[in-house]
Amino acid sequence: MKFASGIVAALVMGSISFGAFAAKEISKEDAAKMNLTKIGSVTTSRTTSPMDAKRDLSKKADEKGGTYFVVIAGEKNEKTVHANADVYK
Incomplete structure (x- = not known):
């Protein structure tokens, strides 16, 4: 039981830290x-x-x-999504 609790805690902390340090999408404006x-x-x-x-x-x-990115193009075809973004600091 302690092992499962540890795994859950690690996953939660990992998702929080990803969000805290990930570059943020913003608009061109x-x-x-x-x-x-x-x-x-x-x-x-x-x-x-x-x-x-x-x-x-x-x-x-x-x-x-970069700290921010702006998606400038995106396309979805049958199996994949292709996107381009400019990166800003």
């Missing part, structure tokens, strides 16, 4: 208002849902050192 600096672009194409694509873009924006 917000990026302009906040006077952010564009530091690059990221793309994803191996995801199967829009939520997975957003999560992947956020992770890739983090890896580039």
Whole structure:
């Protein structure tokens, strides 16, 4: 029983920490208002849902050192979702 409680606690903490440090999606207008600096672009194409694509873009924006990202294009075909985003700091 303690083992299962430990697993649940670890999963909860992991999801909280992901949300706390993940790059946040914002609009193009917000990026302009906040006077952010564009530091690059990221793309994803191996995801199967829009939520997975957003999560992947956020992770890739983090890896580039970004704090925010703006989705600039997205397309869903039969099996995958493809999206592009600009990364800002």
